[in-house]
Amino acid sequence: MSDKFTVRNPYSGEVVGSASRNGTIEVNQGVELASAGADAMQATSLHDRRGMLADAARRLLQRRDELSQLLTRESGKTIRETRAEVDRAAAIFELASAELVAPLGDVLALDAMPNGVGMIGYCMRQPRGIIGAITPWNVPLALAAHKIAPALAVGNSIVLKPAEQTPLSSILMCEILADAGVPANALVVCTGLGEEAGVALVRHPKVAMISFTGSREVGIQMPAVAGFKKVSLELGGNSPLLVTPSSNLAAAANAIIRGAFAVAGQLCISVQRVIAHRSIVSDLLDRVCTGVLNLVVGDPVSETTDMGTLISSEACTRIENLVNQLKRSGAGVLTGGRREGECIYLPTVLTSVNNNEPSVAQEAFGPVVMFLQYEHFEEAIAIANGTEYGLNAAIWTNDYEEAMLGARTLQAGTVIINESTAFRSDLMPYGGIKQSGMGREGVRFAMEEMSVTKTICFGKPLPAS
Secondary structure (H helix, E strand, O other): OOOEEEEEOOOOOOEEEEEEOOOHHHHHHHHHHHHHHHHHHHOOOHHHHHHHHHHHHHHHHHOHHHHHHHHHHHHOOOHHHHHHHHHHHHHHHHHHHHHOOOOOEEEEOHHHOHHHOOOEEEEEEEEOOEEEEEOOOOOHHHHHHHHHHHHHHOOOEEEEEOOOOOHHHHHHHHHHHHHOOOOOOOEEEOOOOHHHHHHHHHHOOOOOEEEEEOOHHHHOOHHHHHOOOEEEEEOOOOEEEEEOOOOOHHHHHHHHHHHHHHHHHOOOOOEEEEEEEOOOHHHHHHHHHHHHHOOOEOOOOOOOOOEOOOOOHHHHHHHHHHHHHHHHOOOEEEEOOOEEOOOEEOOEEEEOOOOOOHHHHOOOOOOEEEEEEEOOHHHHHHHHOOOOEEOEEEEEOOOHHHHHHHHHHOOOOEEEEOOOOOOOOOOOOEOOEEOOEEOOEOHHHHHHHOEEEEEEEEOOOOOOO
C-alpha cells in the first residue's frame, strides 16, 4: 500500500504534511527489518546503550524548538505544553541511560534449600526480541519515549506505530535517535491507520510484546488479536479528585484547573470528577470558576495561550453532545459549555451533576470537569469507585486518617494526596486497574516488562572422571 494520508493542524486546518499509509505488507517488512535490528541490539554492550540513550536525550533538547513547533501544529497543544513534552521525552531517555548502571538481576541463595547445598545461582534479564509499540496522539513524543527508551535499554528492537493524527513529530524524533547511534533497524516506524497498520503489528507472530496506549474500546480487544505474546495496555481513565473540609482550598482549586484543562482535557488522567464535601463545595466552585475564566483559550502557537484545541471537529462534537446530555439530566453550567469554531470547546465547569447519569462514569477526554457532593468520606470513596476505570485518583486533605483510608480503598493504580490526578513522575510505576489497563510503565518498570528472567544455576565443580 503506497498511499499517503494528510496531517492537518486542528486549529487552522492547514496541511502540516503527509505520511505513508502502511498496511500489512509494509508492517511485515518492518518487522523483518526489526528482527535483524534485535540481533544488533542484543550484541550492543550496556556501556554503548548508556551512551546512545544519553546522546539521544541531548539531541532531543538541541532540537527542542523544531520538535515543539511541529508537535503544536499537528496536535493543537499549546507551544508551552509541547516544549515541556520535548523536555520530558529527553528526560525519559536520560532515565533509561541511568537505569543501566543498576543491577539487572538477583543472586539466588540456592543453598538455603536442602537440594541446593553447595550450589549458587543468579537471575539475569534478557530482551524479549521485537517490541510492537502503538502510541496515541495526545502526548505522542513522551509516550513514544516511554516505550522506545526502555525497549532499547534492555536490548530489544522496536516497531513504532504512531497515531495517524500526529505521526510527523514521531518520525522526526526517531530520525534524531538514529543520529544518536541507534543501530539500523533497531527502531522502525510504520505509519498508518490503526485498523490497518496497527492490527497487522499486533497480529505479527515475530513480535514478542505489544505495548499499547490508547482507548479502552480498542485496547480491550487487543489480547485476543495478539495471540500468544505479552500485551501491556495503558487505556482510559475517569479520574476522581476528592476535596475534604480540612484541605487547602486555594491549592486544591489550582490543582483542579491544571489537571482538568491541560492538553484541553485530553489526558487519560485529567481531573474529570471533583467530589467535594457539601460544606466547602460553594467556596471551591467560586475559586475554580474564577481561575477558569482567566484562562486564555485560542491559538496554540501564542505564548500567552493556556488551552489550545481538541484534536478534531469530531472530538469537539462529542464533548458538545456530552455536555448537552449532562445538562438534560440536571447539571448546571458555570463556565464554558459552548463551542468556538471547529475544534475549540471552552473550558467547562459543571455543577449539580447527577451521579446516576451513565456518562458521568465514562471517560470525557475533553475540557469538562464535573462537581459532585458528599456528606461522609466513605460516601465520597464509593462515588469515586463507581466507574469501570481505575487509573489515577487524588485526595485533598490534611486529615491523616482520611488520607490513609483513601490510599487503601480508592480503586486506582495510583492514589495521589494533595496534588492533581494528572500528576505523573516518569520514574514511578504507572498504569491502571479494572478497565484502565494492565502492566506498568515508568522506565525501570517498563524495562522489566520488556525483558524476561533467565535463571542460572551452578552445581559444585567435580573432578573429571
